[in-house]
Amino acid sequence: MWQRLRRASFWLGMYTAMVMAFIIYLPILLLIVFSFNDSKIMSLPWNGFTLRWYRIAFSREDLLHALFNSLWVAAVVTAVSLVLGIMAANGMAKYRYRGRSLFTGYIAIPVVMPWLLLGISLLLFFNVIKVPLSLFTVILSHISFDVPLVAVIVAARLHQFDPTLEEAARDLGAGPIETFRLVTLPIIAPAIVAAGIFAFSWSFDAFVVTHFVIGSQVTFPIWVWSALRYPKNLPVINAVSSIIVVVEILIVYLGERLRRGEGGGVLRSND
Amino acid sequence: MTIREGLQHGKENGLAVEHLVKRFGPLVAVDDVSFSVAPGEFFSLLGPSGSGKTTTLRIIGGLTVPDEGEVYLGGERITYWPPEKRDVNIVFQNYALFPHLTVFENVAFGPRRRGWPERKIREEVTRFLKMVHLEGYEGKYPRQLSGGEKQRVALIRALIMHPKVLLLDEPLGALDLKIRQELQLELIRIQEEVGITFIYVTHDQGEALTMADRIAVMNRGKILQIGDPKTIYEQPVNRFVAHFIGNTNFFEGQVVKVEGGMALVDVPGLAQIWGVPVGEVRAGLPASVSVRPEKMYISRHPPKGGSFNVLQGIVEDMIYTGVSTEFIVRLPTGQQVRVFAQNISKDAEIWKITWDEKVWVYWRPDRSLVFVE
Ligand SMILES: Nc1ncnc2c1ncn2[C@@H]1O[C@H](COP(=O)(O)OP(=O)(O)OP(=O)(O)O)[C@@H](O)[C@H]1O
Numbered sequence: 001m002w003q004r005l006r007r008a009s010f011w012l013g014m015y016t017a018m019v020m021a022f023i024i025y026l027p028i029l030l031l032i033v034f035s036f037n038d039s040k041i042m043s044l045p046w047n048g049f050t051l052r053w054y055r056i057a058f059s060r061e062d063l064l065h066a067l068f069n070s071l072w073v074a075a076v077v078t079a080v081s082l083v084l085g086i087m088a089a090n091g092m093a094k095y096r097y098r099g100r101s102l103f104t105g106y107i108a109i110p111v112v113m114p115w116l117l118l119g120i121s122l123l124l125f126f127n128v129i130k131v132p133l134s135l136f137t138v139i140l141s142h143i144s145f146d147v148p149l150v151a152v153i154v155a156a157r158l159h160q161f162d163p164t165l166e167e168a169a170r171d172l173g174a175g176p177i178e179t180f181r182l183v184t185l186p187i188i189a190p191a192i193v194a195a196g197i198f199a200f201s202w203s204f205d206a207f208v209v210t211h212f213v214i215g216s217q218v219t220f221p222i223w224v225w226s227a228l229r230y231p232k233n234l235p236v237i238n239a240v241s242s243i244i245v246v247v248e249i250l251i252v253y254l255g256e257r258l259r260r261g262e263g264g265g266v267l268r269s270n271d
Numbered sequence: 272m273t274i275r276e277g278l279q280h281g282k283e284n285g286l287a288v289e290h291l292v293k294r295f296g297p298l299v300a301v302d303d304v305s306f307s308v309a310p311g312e313f314f315s316l317l318g319p320s321g322s323g324k325t326t327t328l329r330i331i332g333g334l335t336v337p338d339e340g341e342v343y344l345g346g347e348r349i350t351y352w353p354p355e356k357r358d359v360n361i362v363f364q365n366y367a368l369f370p371h372l373t374v375f376e377n378v379a380f381g382p383r384r385r386g387w388p389e390r391k392i393r394e395e396v397t398r399f400l401k402m403v404h405l406e407g408y409e410g411k412y413p414r415q416l417s418g419g420e421k422q423r424v425a426l427i428r429a430l431i432m433h434p435k436v437l438l439l440d441e442p443l444g445a446l447d448l449k450i451r452q453e454l455q456l457e458l459i460r461i462q463e464e465v466g467i468t469f470i471y472v473t474h475d476q477g478e479a480l481t482m483a484d485r486i487a488v489m490n491r492g493k494i495l496q497i498g499d500p501k502t503i504y505e506q507p508v509n510r511f512v513a514h515f516i517g518n519t520n521f522f523e524g525q526v527v528k529v530e531g532g533m534a535l536v537d538v539p540g541l542a543q544i545w546g547v548p549v550g551e552v553r554a555g556l557p558a559s560v561s562v563r564p565e566k567m568y569i570s571r572h573p574p575k576g577g578s579f580n581v582l583q584g585i586v587e588d589m590i591y592t593g594v595s596t597e598f599i600v601r602l603p604t605g606q607q608v609r610v611f612a613q614n615i616s617k618d619a620e621i622w623k624i625t626w627d628e629k630v631w632v633y634w635r636p637d638r639s640l641v642f643v644e
């Protein structure tokens with residue numbers, strides 16, 4: 001994102017920044033500010049600072065349960081998607097063979113598929129093969145869009161990867177797996193970290209697809225959606241959302257630092 | 272030693288490749304290539320871009336599998352061994368240093384794979400860095416190095432493995448002339464110091480002539496000639512080799528006759544020229560006569576006596592280079608020939624020659640070669 005800004009002309013950059021400030025960052029800032037407002041409705045006047053909503057949020061079993069579900073679903077989905085996605089990226093970027101572009105399209109298309117379509121087709125599919133809806137079907141569904149996401153991000157990096165580096169490693173006595181571990185992996189690590197962050201947050205945020213395939217279980221977005229029907233829940237939702245926003249900003253910031261480091265400091269591999 | 276005996280010898284002790292063929296679609300990148308290299312030899316693969324040098328090197332290193340043919344090293348057939356199992360290392364054309372590792376860890380990469388003890392690794396890496404004057408560079412990353420420094424790191428990263436054969440793919444190709452010449456001398460010194468067999472790929476004939484014990488000239492996937500630099504230079508087997516190595520003047524014509532071990536070629540509008548026939552030279556065939564600029568004399572007077580090939584022309588240009596002077600002479604046909612004259616004495620008759628002057632150029636018939644193709 002920042003790189004792209006740098007490339008665009010200064011004024012275009014300023015303009016974009018202002019628009020973003022108004023339509024993205026201002027609302028988020030308001031959300032956070034109002035989560036500390038001692039009032040049941042989210043509007044002025046300011047009734048004084050309170051941590052009440054946070055206390056309530058952390059005492060609500062249903063909310064904590066949903067949050068916990070979302071976290072571990074996202075963790076499993078991210079782990080599986082990274083492994084499968086990196087393998088797919090290898091196939092997309094590294095080897096030349098007949099039908100490579102077909103394979104690339106085949107892998108990448110789910111990334112741009114509308115959520116609604118994906119949700120409906122997954123629901124039909126699980127019905128046809130008679131798999132009961134649960135968190136398990138949620139995990140499968142999230143994997144179906146996170147694998148292509150990871151593959152696309154990692155393949156972009158692999159395209160720039162100099163294959164003679166792997167040949168040099170082999171030449172110096174490293175086997176294929178060692179070569180991947182000691183040379184390929186550290187060099188594409190920044191892309192993998194970025195892919196992991198995206199994969200995790202896509203899974204964590206997924207509402208539409210999840211809604212179709214979750215059955216009677218609850219994840220955080222599903223909980224928010226159902227809680228929204230009762231206005232008294234609003235301040236609590238506000239509080240939890242604020243925490244999540246801050247955590248996500250932190251993660252993106254750390255990921256960006258890793259990426260900037262280009263593996264020079266943090267990702268040194270010595271053995 | 273015959274070629275067959277040479278191959279046998281290479282198979283048992285050094286490196287030998289036999290009838291290598293590699294195709295990429297319809298293109299035959301390596302076409303029936305055979306040669307053998309003795310232990311400790313500095314062998315050069317020389318050829319223009321796309322002649323199959325890198326592909327041949329990759330087959331020896333195990334990075335490319337040949338469609339046909341075999342590779343032998345120290346008596347073993349290693350054609351299908353993976354690269355990590357071969358006692359052969361490559362210095363890549365683009366260096367291929369690991370960007371995420373320091374200079375020290377780049378050089379230590381191979382030794383660590385071999386499981387050397389930490390102390391030995393430290394000692395050896397230090398010793399090799401010293402050998403190429405890179406003490407104190409241990410902690411730097413490749414992106415912080417100059418081209419020449421990267422090249423040295425790439426070289427010792429491979430050398431530290433003490434391979435039976437070191438394969439170098441145009442290792443100095445990307446460097447400017449001065450560093451190039453410096454590193455050429457350094458490479459020769461190192462090769463003599465460590466006594467490892469070098470197979471050195473280059474498209475720079477000057478580099479091959481000065482550095483190599485033996486040269487294989489390649490073109491379009493085929494080896495045209497293998498020999499020591501002097502043989503390659505003085506006795507090229509065909510027009511391509513004569514043209515590719517060193518400077519040569521060519522005269523195109525038709526063979527008049529072959530007699531007494533010499534061939535006479537009629538060059539239309541110019542003269543009839545005698546030369547040593549190379550290959551199947553017969554009367555009536557189209558032919559080229561080649562003669563090197565340093566084998567010709569230039570004078571303001573025709574040669575007195577002796578048997579010479581003689582041409583007349585006008586001095587078009589004179590390029591003084593210190594050790595010698597290069598004359599460009601325009602012949603009546605419009606063709607230009609180059610003649611080198613050594614600067615033996617500043618008073619010599621030859622220095623009276625000036626621009627636009629009428630001169631004679633001549634040479635002994637056995638100094639020119641006649642090729643038919
Ligand atoms: N992987 C490949 N796929 C298709 N064609 C290839 C491949 N590798 C090499 N070639 C072709 O084979 C021929 C020989 O290539 P090679 O790299 O061996 O030449 P070279 O003598 O090393 O040339 P240069 O001096 O330019 O490095 C070239 O025409 C090249 O385009």
Ligand SMILES: [Mg+2]
Nearest residue numbers: 324325326364
């Ligand atoms: Mg090459």
